[in-house]
Amino acid sequence: MRLWIALCSLGLLLVGCRHTGGDAPLSYDPPGSTLTTDKAIAPQHRRTIGFTQSGVWVSNEFTGARLNDFYRTDDSAYTAVIRPENAPINNSAWYAFKIWAERPQTVNVRLTYEDGDHRYVAKLSRDGEGWTPIDDASYAHDTTDGTATLRLKIGPDTLWVAAQELITSKHFARWMDEMARRPAVTRRVIGESRQGRPLRMLTITEAPETSRYVLVISRQHPPEVTGTLAALPFLETIAGESDLARAFRKHFTVLAVPLMNPDGVDNGHWRHNTGGVDLNRDWLHFNQPEARTVSEIFGKLKDKPGVKVYFGIDFHSTQEDVFYTLARDLTTDPPGFTDAWLDKIRAAFPDYTVYDEPYGLGSPVSKNWFYETFGVPAMTYEVGDESDRALIRKLGIGAAEAMMELLLAEVE
Ligand SMILES: [Zn+2]
Structure with missing residues (x-):
């Protein structure tokens, strides 16, 4: 598998390269993508x-x-x-x-x-x-x-x-307003994008003393709408009325930034923010306000006494559904979560093939930052560009249920 992807990254395989648009370290990255200081962008002439x-x-x-x-x-x-x-x-x-x-x-x-x-x-x-x-x-x-x-x-x-369904900052704002009507959900503005659009975070919990966290982000890359189509039902399920969700929220707090790159989305960008930078290559130097703001909010949990982060997940899209996981030789706390989670998804969706592609550290992506900062299992949840929309939704719900069951078992 690794050789296959390495060949893809070198352009030696012309067919069958599934993940040339993805976020894995061995997939194709254009030169300079990890240099995240500002680059000029060409404005689009509106007419x-x-x-x-x-x-x-x-x-x-x-x-x-x-x-x-x-x-x-x-x-x-x-x-x-x-x-x-x-x-x-x-x-x-x-x-x-x-x-x-x-x-x-x-x-x-x-x-x-x-x-x-x-x-x-x-x-x-x-x-x-x-x-x-x-x-x-x-x-x-x-x-x-x-x-x-x-x-x-x-x-x-x-x-x-x-290219895909138009889901812009207006739609996210509307969705977050709806979410915030639920008693377990609050939303707040945690900062601004380069062009001054609000970066909004949802907090989902009913825990009186918040001490256990799950961190969720999505839409760092503007065209990756199918990632959003999984992320929103994932979060809705955690905020939902099921017994499982209620029990989960008594023990856990989810912090979620569903729209990481509002400028890129609203300007119809292919990949970058208005600093001309791939935000999911900025999780080391934090030169861009979007990744910096979110990492600072999440990063504060590291120094809080009694607080423990359990899992970090980032929703994206690529040619086909695939889970970019951490290499299993990396020790995580909780241990074994990734395999247990993927097994639960396999059991819940027997007709669905779960592609698991583990990678080591090295690329400055959010997944690796979650691991390096908190030692937790972390995942890039990639949804295929043309995957069936109803199935994307069902999988987003099933993935949230599987996560909640496993994490609840950690505390009970
Ligand atoms: Zn992406």
Whole structure:
């Protein structure tokens, strides 16, 4: 497995490299990704473009949009140009735009990329809230030149086209407001992103004297929406009404920062924050305010007498579902948690294949910081880009239940 991934990282295997977009130390990282001091980013020109002859309009004037240029190449053919915030960059080529036409027509839109290749199957929406993947017959991914062509039926009603469901800071704020209505949940602003967006943390507990902690983060990488689709039900389950959740909350406190990179998400970035940096490579030097703020809040637990952290988890997305775990020769407290947790997930989802890829330390990612700071089991929970959305949700719930059962057994 390690050799296979090493070959992938060297580009020697052209097919079957599952995790080239992931976060493991042996997977592909562009040069300089662990140098986390500020890098310049190119701002996206926000505008609405119209074509007089065809009556077609396109716009990137909304939160989370990414469309850098758009031009007509033939009667019904258009080319969209998508660029990252800066380069070199991991290939997570996010795009999102609105398109409509004065009279009904079918257009072909070719998605082209600079500093990257097409990755995400297009998702379509009529209102920017409900999304469905484009049907296979209207979608052609050309892997030889890294482009994709979408056949879109458009008319006066706006069609939203995006790499994944649009879940931006507005959606997170709404979700956190909902969560905070539950008696066991409080939320607070712990700091600001580089562009001044609030970094919000949820505290989930009913423990009178809080002393046992679980730490949860997600969405360091803006396009990794499927990680969010697992993280939110994971947290909802911990905050839920089940006997298990109530018992868990009497003994444990969960601190969760579900949106680590609000600037990147709202600016339609491929990977970085507005400092042009991969936040999940900043968990050593903490040059960026997002990782620094959260590490300072979490890090205070280290010096508190009587306090013990039990587990740290960070939700991401890559090509397929996979759990990046710690190498088993690293001693954790509690011991054996990772294997017991994965076994519980296997037992709860017998038709689901659990991919476990353990790694040693070395890369400055959050998972390793959790371990190095607290000596706890830690995990990068990776969800496939195109994994079934209903199953993602069920697994997020099942993963939370398995975690709560195992950690409760530690204290009972
Ligand atoms: Zn990621």
